[in-house]
């Protein structure tokens with residue numbers, strides 16, 4: 013975290029001195045550069061044609077750019093996983109998975125089944141519904157015939173052992189995922205926290221609701237109530253040094269309906285964390301995602317059942333009003349205290365959505381932002 017914190021500070025400084033924004037990222041190390049080449053290499057699937065970026069694209073906050081399907085199609089047509097692609101950006105901030113005294117924290121995937129990014133990155137190449145390589149040797153052979161084999165050998169050494177080369181591949185990808193390219197902290201939210209931009213009236217109202225009556229921040233931690241009136245303090249956490257990520261790193265069952273769309277209609281019940289651990293008390297629980305770049309990553313939730321941010325907020329607001337929503341896929345262990353019937357008006361819902369729209373990276377403050385006008389924003393998405 014410290015390294016990222018320092019990079020962030022460097023990126024911010026650079027930002028202050030540069031008119032354009034795309035150059036505002038810190039240089040990548042050799043290992044990260046290798047990881048980036050691997051992340052975008054469509055030759056590393058079997059057949060060729062799919063890279064990590066196919067389902068985790070920079071223009072979509074490093075989540076799936078296809079918003080038509082609730083889940084992602086693998087390189088072999090007609091093969092689908094059972095879950096919505098989360099963002100690979102900011103995933104580095106989830107601590108290693110742990111389960112102590114009945115509380116699960118951190119980990120990668122919606123159910124935490126990979127301890128960390130390196131372990132996660134070993135999965136997709138060999139997953140039959142993703143990049144579908146028959147074995148590690150196939151992946152390493154593709155790397156050996158690639159244009160970046162020299163860099164690979166510089167970082168990983170000459171290929172003598174397939175397992176070691178494969179582990180080094182995963183480590184390089186994880187290093188890239190930890191770089192400032194995926195963890196930019198350049199949203200309007202960050203600019204406002206740093207005193208470089210101002211929320212509109214509606215965004216400010218949305219923030220108050222998010223942190224207050226709508227209870228979102230009880231799970232999507234938002235830097236606490238400090239500076240609630242739109243005060244200062246850095247997006248990286250103000251007085252504390254922790255960055256604001258809008259997650260508690262924990263697992264909850266929101267009582268979401270089953271997604272009955274193609275191709276999920278035939279899928280068995282998804283028990284999430286409970287299925288992974290084999291513990292009934294955890295059935296239906298999924299990891300609280302961070303909300304950075306959330307405007308870029310529809311559809312929403314582990315099964316993509318909610319299509320827009322407005323629909324997400326409406327679900328939290330009205331889940332428990334009879335007749336409005338299909339029954340929960342997993343009715344046990346449901347969160348009842350902090351959601352279900354929040355009594356928000358449609359205008360309140362819109363304000364919360366407007367606030368979440370400020371979490372998109374690549375915000376360019378207007379010169380008027382320093383003054384009294386919060387209108388007329390321009391966004392530029394993070395580019396590779």
Ligand code: HEC
Nearest residue numbers: 064067084085086095096097098100103120121122136142
């Ligand atoms: C066919 C689409 C697809 C491809 C290709 C793919 N992923 Fe994913 N990725 C997913 C899906 C779906 C999930 C969630 C699965 C789950 O939770 O069970 C996921 C989860 C992740 C996560 C966990 C994020 C979190 O917050 O839990 C990371 C990190 C990630 N992928 C990185 C990668 C990398 C690195 C590669 C290439 C080696 C890759 N993915 C290839 C679809 C894909």
Ligand code: HEC
Nearest residue numbers: 226227228231264298299300301312313314324328347350
């Ligand atoms: C009890 C904890 C909790 C509360 C309260 C809560 N969330 Fe969530 N949120 C979660 C969890 C857990 C998920 C993932 C659930 C799943 O997919 O099964 C989630 C998912 C989301 C997503 C979708 C993220 C994605 O990548 O698909 C959005 C957007 C969101 N929440 C916004 C909000 C807003 C806005 C509020 C307040 C109105 C709120 N949340 C209140 C825990 C919570």
